[in-house]
Amino acid sequence: MKSKVLAALVATMAVGATCAFAANPFVDVPSDSWAYKSVVELADAGIIQGVDGEHFQGQRNITRYEAAEMVAKAMAHMDKASVEQRALINKLADEFADELNNLGVRVSALENRVGNVKLTGDARVRYRYQKDSKENDASWDYRVRLRANAMVNKNTKVTYGISTGNHAFSDNGAAEDENDILSDIAKVDYNFGGGDWTLSVGRTDKYVIGGSKGYGYNYGDIFDRAELKYSGDSFMATAGYGKFKAAGLAGGDFTYKDKDYSLDGTKTAYGIIEGRFGNGTAIGGYYNTFDNDDYNALVRGTELDYLWGAYASFNFGKDWNLLGNYERVNYNSNINSTVRGDEDSATVWVGRLTYGKAVMATPNTWDAWVEYLNAEDGAYIGGSTNSWRWGKLDNLESWGAGIDYTFAKNAQFQVMQSFASKVKDGDGSDPEEQTRAQFVFAF
Known part of the structure; x- marks a missing residue:
């Protein structure tokens, strides 16, 4: 999955942002980028952290484990998600179930999130x-x-x-x-x-x-x-x-x-x-x-x-x-x-x-x-x-x-x-x- 495609996907998953005007942590994400706001919000929520903490590398392919890590962090913010966002996170958790289990994150943990139906x-x-x-x-x-x-x-x-x-x-x-x-x-x-x-x-x-x-x-x-x-x-x-x-x-x-x-x-x-x-x-x-x-x-x-x-x-x-x-x-x-x-x-x-x-x-x-x-x-x-x-x-x-x-x-x-x-x-x-x-x- 390319990072640009994932960025479009996680734009819907920006569930934990605490400040809409948080500083951009990535030097390679210009302010006029179509994904700028979503990338900043997800970074501020702790869902993504880039490649080395400084670069986002938006054109690089990511591994399934990297995608699973993002899903795991989104799961941690389920209590702040909307109904649509919870549904999307549920689907992503099913898709990356094996990787999440290997990362020590039980997909069943979704059932323990307040407000989740x-x-x-x-x-x-x-x-x-x-x-x-x-x-x-x-x-x-x-x-x-x-x-x-x-x-x-x-x-x-x-x-x-x-x-x-x-x-x-x-x-x-x-x-x-x-x-x-x-x-x-x-x-x-x-x-x-x-x-x-x-x-x-x-x-x-x-x-x-x-x-x-x-x-x-x-x-x-x-x-x-x-x-x-x-x-x-x-x-x-x-x-x-x-x-x-x-x-x-x-x-x-x-x-x-x-x-x-x-x-x-x-x-x-x-x-x-x-x-x-x-x-x-x-x-x-x-x-x-x-x-x-x-x-x-x-x-x-x-x-x-x-x-x-x-x-x-x-x-x-x-x-x-x-x-x-x-x-x-x-x-x-x-x-x-x-x-x-x-x-x-x-x-x-x-x-x-x-x-x-x-x-x-x-x-x-x-x-x-x-x-x-x-x-x-x-x-x-x-x-x-x-x-x-x-x-x-x-x-x-x-x-x-x-x-x-x-x-x-x-x-x-x-x-x-x-x-x-x-x-x-x-x-x-x-x-x-x-x-x-x-x-x-x-x-």
């Missing part, structure tokens, strides 16, 4: 197939989500998002007729205590039982909560209370006397602790206690009591990760055998081995994985899950495999397939295998 989103087109499944009538579906992130001050961040939810292409426009776009995230995060403590209040779109490192066998969806989190270099602890806002739990949606009921609104108190080690390795445990007495009063025998689990995620070699997750669900002792069987607890084991890492922002990155699932009857409490699988997921032993490939920046293709699936207990027939493929786009 960042719009993001994603879109997914998905195919799911299982022989003889009622889902096959709606095998193709789509979802679009939009996000707005705003810094109120240096410690407070507000996030709001909307989602179409999952809609089958076979609906023939039903999504538009139903007008069912929903607010799936609306929260305030307050950071204090030197940056290690965060209080988050409101709705999140990605609460996962088991935390970010766990497999997410039972739940990973919309959740209203208040949560306090400590996150250090070697230790993380989270405590919170809230209620589920998507799908059902403890049996899922239920029809009783020709009326449909759901456990939407079931409350839970939860805690997570995690030890962190070098190279991204982590070991953690979690606990949830449930309050769904209203539903239990209607249909006796489906009341959840509590759930606990433990996980370990090991990175080894250059590109390998091994995840192991154990989880146990407990029900009240008055459980109705016609609903859940005679057991009052159930466990699940999940293991996944992954090679590589598909990064949405980096084209031609990929990963491949294989997993093993062994779940007792009653281990799956219903509702949404962070797993790629769907339908009845308990009383099941199954293997799965998949590939994720980023074929262009912010565009990824993912494919998953189950195999060797069988019923663990009872005389029922083994489940049909599941196939899932999807395109995911981020913007």
Whole structure:
């Protein structure tokens, strides 16, 4: 990039000038130059410093590292920038992300600038197939989500998002007729205590039982909560209370006397602790206690009591990760055998081995994985899950495999397939295998 072109660009980025009549620091920039005012303002703001502090050398080609250094200094003045200037700096930071990282400047620091509003989103087109499944009538579906992130001050961040939810292409426009776009995230995060403590209040779109490192066998969806989190270099602890806002739990949606009921609104108190080690390795445990007495009063025998689990995620070699997750669900002792069987607890084991890492922002990155699932009857409490699988997921032993490939920046293709699936207990027939493929786009 030539310096003259960059001068035209950074003319819009003059965000930190303190004096419009500051002295010209460069002997080779004449006062009648078209770029004179912008060069002086940027020098006065500390964004540019010339070649040797005395010469600007406006006709010289500059390196990407020199351009990245200017962007880094502009980032430091984001609090003084206009909306248009912030948008331009965001674009430049994305362009020079690698150079900025090498200079020790995290592009994510843009999110910590007061007054910065960042719009993001994603879109997914998905195919799911299982022989003889009622889902096959709606095998193709789509979802679009939009996000707005705003810094109120240096410690407070507000996030709001909307989602179409999952809609089958076979609906023939039903999504538009139903007008069912929903607010799936609306929260305030307050950071204090030197940056290690965060209080988050409101709705999140990605609460996962088991935390970010766990497999997410039972739940990973919309959740209203208040949560306090400590996150250090070697230790993380989270405590919170809230209620589920998507799908059902403890049996899922239920029809009783020709009326449909759901456990939407079931409350839970939860805690997570995690030890962190070098190279991204982590070991953690979690606990949830449930309050769904209203539903239990209607249909006796489906009341959840509590759930606990433990996980370990090991990175080894250059590109390998091994995840192991154990989880146990407990029900009240008055459980109705016609609903859940005679057991009052159930466990699940999940293991996944992954090679590589598909990064949405980096084209031609990929990963491949294989997993093993062994779940007792009653281990799956219903509702949404962070797993790629769907339908009845308990009383099941199954293997799965998949590939994720980023074929262009912010565009990824993912494919998953189950195999060797069988019923663990009872005389029922083994489940049909599941196939899932999807395109995911981020913007």
